[in-house]
Amino acid sequence: MSGEEFVSLSLTPLLIGIFAAVACALPGNFLVLRKQALIGDAISHVVLPGIVVAFLLTGMIATWPMMLGAAGAAILAVILIESVRRLGRIEPGAAMGVVFTTMFAGGVLLLEQTDTSTVHLDVEHALYGNLESLIWLDATGWASLLDPQALAGLPAELPRMALTMCVVILFTWALWRPLKISTFDEGYARTIGIRTNLLGLMLVMMAAIAAVAAFDAVGSIIVIAMFICPPAAARMMTNRLERQVAWSVAFAVASAVSGYVLAGYGPLWLGAQDAVSAAGMIATMSGIILALAALFGPCRTRTGAPGQA
C-alpha cells in the first residue's frame, strides 16, 4: 500500500482503534482486579436510553447531544448501581445486572413509544461501530500531517478519542498510589485517609467516559472486550501491577493493530472477497491474546510465578 493510500484510508481508523483500546484497557486493569469488570458491559447497555433521551430533547441526530446523553445515562447508571449495592446490600454483579437491564429495557420502551421512527438507530452500528468509515479524505500522503488545511478534515473522532485517552492516562498516573492501595485493601486504605468511595466512583466515571467516547467511535463490542481481555491477559504475564498495566497497554495496541490489518486483508489472503468488520476482528484478537496468555503466560496459576513457591 502506498503512503498516500495508507494515510488517507488506514492511518486514522488505526489510531482511533488504538486510542479507544488503550483508554478502555487502563481502567480495565483496576476494574478486573476489583471484580467489577462487567461495569463496561453495563455502561455500553445504558447508553441506549441516554441517546434516545438526548434525541427527544434536541430533536436532532448530532454527535455532542448524543454523547452528553450517553454520558448522563452512564453516570446515572453508576449512581444507581452504587445505591442498589449499598441500600440493598447485594453483591455488585447483581446490582449491575438489575440496573443495566432495566435501563436498557427503558430505552427500548422509550424508543417504541415516542416518534423516533424517522431516526436510524441501528443495532449493528451500536455493536460494531464503523471504524472503517473514519477515513481522512483530505490526506494526500504523509506530508498531509503537516498541512493545516488537510488536518482540518480529520474525522472528529480522532481528536476526541485522543483527548479521552490522555485524560484516562493522566487520571491513572496521578491517582496510581491510592488506586493501587484501595484496590488491594479497601478497609486499610480508608484508615490511612484515602477516600475510597470517592475514588471508586471516580474510577467508574473514568471508565464511563472512556466507554462512551469509544462507543461513539468504534462500537460497544470493542469497549466490552478492551475492559476485560487485555488486563486479564496481562495479569497472567506478571505478578506486579506496574508491569501488568504496561502489558495490558501493549496487548490493547497489539489487538487494535492486528485486528485492523487482519480484518482488511485476512479474507483476501484466504481467497475470500470482502473485508470483515474491524471492530469484530479487534475484539476477536484480544480474545485470542487472552487465550494464548492463559495457555502460555508465566504467571497463570493463582499462587504466583512457578519455581519460586
Next chain:
Amino acid sequence: MTLELAADQGTRITPQDVAHSPLAIRGLTVSYGQKPAVFSVDMTVQPGAMTAIIGPNGAGKSTLLKAALGIVKPLSGQVTVYGKPLDDSRARIAYVPQRASVDWDFPTRVIDVVLMGLYRELGLLGRVRARHIAKAMDCLNRVGMHDFADRQIGQLSGGQQQRVFLARALAQDADLYLLDEPFAGVDAATEKAIIAVLKSLKQAGKTVVVVHHDLATVTDYFDHVFLINTRKVAEGPVDEAFTAETLQATYGGRLATAQIDQISRALG
C-alpha cells in the same frame, strides 16, 4: 509482672478521661441489617497498655474496631483518638486488618505492601527513595520477613502474610496499633514473632489493641481486656475484668464450664 502492673496503675486513666485516651468510644451502635452488631458501646483504651477485645463469634469485635476506624459507618456514637476527632488523628493510628479480608492473588510484592504504610509520607506523587526502601526493609526485618521482600504476596504462607501486614503497620510509625485477629490461623513461630513485636511496641510507650479469640493466652499476652457480646460486658485490667463471672456473662452457655474452671484456675 508486679512491677509492670504497678507502672500501669501509675499511668492509668479514668474511664471519663477522653482527652488522654488513645481511643475513646462513646455510645457506639453499628448495624448491618435489622439487628445491631454493636449496641451502645463505651470504651476507653488505656495509654501504653496492651488490650485484648474478647467475645464469642459474631459478638461485634471486628465491627467495633472497624467502626472506631471509620471503615464501617456507625448508626450513632462518637470516636475520639487522643482527644481529637478520628480524621485529625489518622497519622497516629495503624490498622492491621484480618488476613482473609484481602485477595492475596493481587499482583504485588511483599516490599510494595509494606511501602503502602508510607502512603501518608509519600503522598500522591512523591518518589520512593532509598530511605523509604530502607525503612520498609527495616520493618520487614522486625517481623523476620526481610528475605521475602521480592516475593509475590500470594506465595507466602498465612503466617507470613500476617507478618507482612504487621510490617506495613510498623512502617506508619503510629502511636496506636489496632489489630484484627492477628493470631487467627497462624503458625506458632509467627505467633511468637508477632507477640514479640507487640511487646516491643508497648515497651516503646505505644498503645496496642488486639481482637483476640484464644482465651488461654489472654493472661500471658495482655494487661487489659475488653469483653463484648454486642454490648460491653466488662473492661479493665486482666486481673479485675477477666474473671469466671465476666466470661460467663460474655459467652453464656457457649463456653463450657470446664473451660471456665480451667481459666479461673490459671487466674488463681
